[in-house]
Amino acid sequence: MTQQPGTSPDSVGQAYDVFADAGATTALGGNIHVGYWDDDPGLPITEATDRLTDLVAARLDLRPDQRLLDVGCGNGLPALRIAGAHDVRVTGITVSHQQLAQADKEADGSDARDRVSFRFADAVDLPFDDGCFDGAWAIESLLHITDQTAALAEIRRVVRPGGRLVVTDLCQRQPFTGEDRTVLDGMLDVYEIAGINTPDEHRARLAEAGWQLLELTDIGEQVRASYGHAAAAFRTIAASLEAPAAEQISAAADLMDAFGKHPHAGYVLITAQRT
Template sequence: MTSQTDAVGGKYDQFAQAGTTEALGGNIHAGYWDSGAEHVPMAAATDRLTDLVAERLALRPGDRVLDVGCGNGFPAVRIAETHDVHVTGITVSAEEITRATALAAESPAADRVAFRLADAADLPDDLGTFDAVFAIESLLHLEDQAAALARLRRFVRPGGRLVVADLCQREPFTGAAEAVLAGMVRTLEIAGINSEQEHRDGLRKAGWDLVELLDIGENVRPSYELAAQAFRRIADAAPPFAAADIVTAAELMSAFGENPSSGYVLITAQRP
């Protein structure tokens, strides 16, 4: 594993041990709020984003699905249960593997969900072939997203779909916002946040056919402040090694969410 991989795995181990995933309602990704549904709690909104991803995968019962950056397993288990498919989740965090495996063991889809320690930048050849793959807020941790997307393509059958949910920059961050972006990158072990065009270019370079790219930034925007509030609540009780990072992450997420240049893309692509 690369040093970037070790850093990302360590960061998510740290956040998991501090209880941040529980504070966010289980998932560790943004939520999606439909217009007029701003009262919906974070846990329901994050599940809603998972469902939007699953809808775009065009799944059929029995399909094999790869979850790249599976977190603590909530999306993988939810998709396996609701779509009657087999899901393999990969992550570079050993702590997340432990939690995801425990979650899956309690699910009626327990025999259709599995998790393993693996790096999306260097996928093991024994993964097998999948009908679909999704990545929720995981590609931004990779130094070379296009290379990872190209390798992912090798594990998906022709005609199979890729769905990516990730942050994006609508416009370059300038002035004081540059410090916020730099802080996000440093504190959350992010390799970079793409523009929409960079997302498009990466997919094209990797050999995927773009089906749809939506900027759902306004629908996910409440996530940042809600996550910041949750992080602040647990910081006092967090282990000393994690508390400072949690507080810093809270302030950065709040500032990032307030910036109109912060977007969020939901991308659907297909292997030719």
């Protein structure tokens, strides 16, 4: 795993706050994660991102009134969608004050508001009792954590035996080398990413943390269109900003576009279980 030195909960939270202030966190139709296209390439980005949320929910083996943990809840939309569709209770955590405020705002206007709550918390030091959740998910959040094994072990601690964890995250199908490292290193720097695993590294960290792997699938081709959508939206936003925010968002757009077009850029959908 190529790792970015100095990434911390504070720096990650501050980065998301900057993007939120610029309006960039709505670049993917409201959700702050990629979309999923299968047999309908014309599907709108908003529906495609919801489809990724639904893929996560489908693997959690949900039943009414279960308690779920959303690790890196973003603006709260996935938690609200899953809580509303499956009659479960969701606690979301984030290290961004802006995201926390936005998630609370989204909850206020949702029919699922009584089934969700959001907290400012770090995934490697969760403020919850052992085994208090029936399952958990992490959508594009583990890549921001320097010690992913510690985070996975902490998530395992708060999930009951038999509970599931679903992870979606970027991956390197093959390590970026030579000039390609410029794209990868730029992604790590601009987006405050601690590291992007290979599939084998994802497997190893789950095993080290005590999770039993049930599924690991590379859905990179089904999500690839997301990067172009995000880059185009970022460039539109940058045109309306002044320096230095405009330069930062423009750089983020260029890196997003280049990474999304690279054949080594994959995306994993993982299901694991606490034995």
